Structure formats: structure tokens, C-alpha cells
Amino acid sequence: MAEPGGSRPVTVSDVQQLVKRKDEIEAQIKACYELLEGQKGVGMNEPLVDAEGFPRDDIDLYQVRSARHNVICLQNDHKALMKQVEEALHQLHAREKEKHAKDEAEALAEAMSQNQSLPQAFAKVNAVTPGSPASISGLQVDDEIVEFGSVNVNNFQNLQNIATVVQHSEGRPLSVTVIRSGKKVHVGLTPKRWAGKGLLGCNIIPLQR
Secondary structure (H helix, E strand, O other), X not given: OOOOOOOOOOOHHHHHHHHHHHHHHHHHHHHHHHHHHHOOOOOOOOOOEOOOOOEOOOOOHHHHHHHHHHHHHXXXXXXXXXXXXXXXXXXXXXXXXXXXXXXXXXXXXXXHHOOOOOOOOOEEEEEEOOOOHHHHHOOOOOOEEEEEOOEEOOOOOOHHHHHHHHHHOOOOOXXXXXXXXXXXXXXXXXXXXXXXXXXXXXXXXXXOO
16 A cells, blocks of 8 residues: 555555455454463463462463464554554545545536537436445536446437446446536546445436436
């Protein structure tokens, strides 16, 4: 993952990798606690010597000491990782917000520079999942789709047309034109695998003609 001040911006994939690592550390901590529980339930704080001050002979001292040390190290790793996750999400959300603001500014500038009538839309976005490819591209709920790759009002028949374009464009940017708040907006949408279902993370419905 890119560090603050680094050259590469944080991606959704980076956050997913961090969360995966967090889950792995939590599983390791749980395994250590289970090992300690199996050693007469000594846990993290029970004494390892008997009443006379001699090392206990009813437990595996090496295993207990090793597990306790691992728990401390893993908890420190977990704390640092949670901070990384928080920072990565913050960067991701800030960039997404900046992208949306830029799209709005570009749309306004384009609307002001052209006096032509708006093209006819054939479908509408009625749901966008946060963190999805659609959301990151700047696509918004209530956007009316004018062009989706090669699909437009003249050749659109049903939603399968869009599904076909999406499947054939996995990993490659698609040019999408929408009408948003009475203005024409261009969006660069790249269909790809992400944490949720499908390749877009949005729901599109056809408009009644």
C-alpha cells in the first residue's frame, strides 16, 4: 500500500488486503489464547511458578511463554494495522469526494459551453454501492444513461446489452455519458472484481419510452 506522501494512491484493493491481514492476525491471536487456555487456563497473567517459587511442571513453560510473547507482538501489529486501515479509508473517501466535486465542476463547465439540447437517455441508475467500481468512477443514483460504451438510445433493447458490454470490458475503462441534474456528464467507468457482487456495484433500470 502507498504510504502517505508516496507516489501511488490508495486503492480499494489495498484496503481489502489490509482487512485480510487484520483477519489473519485476529485468527493468530485467537489460536494463541486457545493454546494458553489448553495449558491449565494460564492465560496471559497466571504465574508460571508454584507456591514455593519453582517453575510449574504441570504446563509446557516454553509454549506458554512463546504464546504470551506472540500475543503481545500480534496485538501491537493489529493496532498498527487498524491505524493503516483507518488512514487508507480516509484517503479513499477523500479522493472519491474530490473526484465527485471535479466531475460536477466539469459537468457545469460543459453545460455552460454548449447550448445544444440534451440527448435522450435510455436507462437510469437507481442504486450505487459505496466503495464499488461504479461509486469510485463518480456514478450517482438518479443518473440517466445516454451512452454506455457502445450502447445508446438507438441500439438499446434491454439490460442484457449493458451486461454484455460490461462483461467484455472487464479491467478496461468504459466511456459512460449520463444526464445529471439537467447537465451532461462524462464518467470513466472500469468494470472489475471487487468485494461485492458483479463488476460494477450499481443497479440500472430501463427508462420507459
